[in-house]
Amino acid sequence: MARYRLYPTSAEEHALLEHCAHARFVWNLAVEQHRRSTEGQRRTQGFGEHCRQLTEARAESAWLASGSCTVQQQALKDFAVCTAAWRSGRSGRPSWRKRGRHESFRIVAVRPDHVRRTSRRFGSVFVPKVGHVRFRWSRPVRVAKSFRIKQESDGRWYVAFATVPASVPGPGNGAVVGLDRGVVSSVTLSTGEMYRCPMPRSADITRRRRLQRRLARAERGSNRRQRTKRALGRLTVREVDRRRDWIEKLSTELARRFDLIRVEDLRIGNMVRSARGTIDHPSRGSRCKARLDGRILSNGWGLLVRRLEDKAAGRVERVHPAFTSQRCSVCSYRSSENRKSQAVFLCGRCGHRANADVNAARNIAAGRVVTARGGGPTGPPVNREPRHSASLVAVSEPSHR
Ligand SMILES: [Zn+2]
Incomplete structure (x- = not known):
């Protein structure tokens, strides 16, 4: 656009x-x-x-x-x-x-x-x-x-x-990447790189609260109310622009660096997400802020995937998200005990120790592509030849009437 x-x-x-x-x-x-x-x-x-x-x-x-x-x-x-x-x-x-x-x-x-x-x-x-x-x-x-x-x-x-963004050519070397989304790092790559989506600055959050209080006190239809509304609008537009810009840059970079980009299938992802406790795991004091961040991230994530599908058409695959955070990306051993904390993954069998998000992203990179039936949540991941057209068509079709 x-x-x-x-x-x-x-x-x-x-x-x-x-x-x-x-x-x-x-x-x-x-x-x-x-x-x-x-x-x-x-x-x-x-x-x-x-x-x-x-x-x-x-x-x-x-x-x-x-x-x-x-x-x-x-x-x-x-x-x-x-x-x-x-x-x-x-x-x-x-x-x-x-x-x-x-x-x-x-x-x-x-x-x-x-x-x-x-x-x-x-x-x-x-x-x-x-x-x-x-x-x-x-x-x-x-x-x-x-x-x-x-x-x-x-x-x-x-x-x-409504111009569709020009497609970005991949490197042509078969490089595959998995993307995991989280709160501390908004996007983690299976290569270990982490990207943080721009969040509202704390000064802006304070200003927003003040404007909202002023708006609540202002009389309906008054000039003061109109001015306050516009000021709130400017804040929102600036924040959204910053995130959009970030998504444009990241999606171009990923499309250029990798031939195959694998992400979790959101249809299923949202259901298992709360069980994984990445977004819905705020501490008491920061619950409100975490909720806001979570909302921003889930919106941003959807946009990122859409931009990737525009720029790297036919090179984005959705994989089944089950157990990506509990399974060891080295030996495939799966246990909830493997996840030591929000940040640390430690395999109970082979002792593989890694950042939990990076481990999850590696599982996504090696994950099973979701088929028309939605794929099964059990069993070890299978490294398959990418099935571009089949998987993408299946995902874009409405799942029910
Ligand atoms: Zn292991």
């Missing part, structure tokens, strides 16, 4: 917010229906069915009909994509979007002449029912088939063209 700062006039901003409101309304309608039908155990409605309902809704509501059909249809398409990701365990369940927090919409079928360069530093992008909106030409623009327009919580607007 290449993002550019968008500078709408106030009339344009008004129209953009209206698009956002339509997209959000349609999305929330789909969420509502989806919740009802899954609770009632009925078959859930697909994209096609939702589109037919949208046509009916537009016939009945002048407000919806006044908006862009593309914007509303794409909100449904986004919902369909998110639901499929949720079913296959790759992301959380689609939930309601809120005014002021989720202000975005997507435009498809972009024609090359919809994006123009108007001066050295500025360009314009065509938005249906709004017209050409100015954006900052901060780096070369590759026009994609679709783009998303979004207002961040700090009030700034952006346009992001």
Whole structure:
């Protein structure tokens, strides 16, 4: 996603917010229906069915009909994509979007002449029912088939063209790496290297608390409240940007250095995670901070895997996560006694001593690729020839209806 700062006039901003409101309304309608039908155990409605309902809704509501059909249809398409990701365990369940927090919409079928360069530093992008909106030409623009327009919580607007990042060639020497995720080291490689995801700085955490208290005291609809909200938004945007940047760099580096990258399958990983006690193992005083870190890390981890799959397409494999922390990566002896502490692994049979995360990452590097059946949790790991296409297809398919 290449993002550019968008500078709408106030009339344009008004129209953009209206698009956002339509997209959000349609999305929330789909969420509502989806919740009802899954609770009632009925078959859930697909994209096609939702589109037919949208046509009916537009016939009945002048407000919806006044908006862009593309914007509303794409909100449904986004919902369909998110639901499929949720079913296959790759992301959380689609939930309601809120005014002021989720202000975005997507435009498809972009024609090359919809994006123009108007001066050295500025360009314009065509938005249906709004017209050409100015954006900052901060780096070369590759026009994609679709783009998303979004207002961040700090009030700034952006346009992001949906370019798939260029694939990064691997070294071609057959190098395999396993990635383990943890709290102390966010990502540990089977080579022993450890990477730490940028976390909110403690000064920022203090500032956030202060702003939140101020927000709670501020009167509804007051300027002070608006200013505080924007300041909170700026904090969030800065933190998210820092993490995104980190993920971009790390995923490029890994795709370049290794031919095969193995990660735990999240579908199963989340279930065994609490038993492993890596994320859900905070000490008393730092429980709140640990929860926050855990949430950030699980979001970041999902994004890292997606970026790896973009950049190292066909070279990422998901392996079964069971017992990766209890098994000795040298002799395969498995026991909960092997894990001496959060940091230390000591094999009860061969005496292999290692950092616990590195040992786990080595097991992941040698792990069994998850098959269509999900793979079995028992038995020693088998070093197999990579089965790229088979395993990736199996993982990307929804696991149930
Ligand atoms: Zn051992």
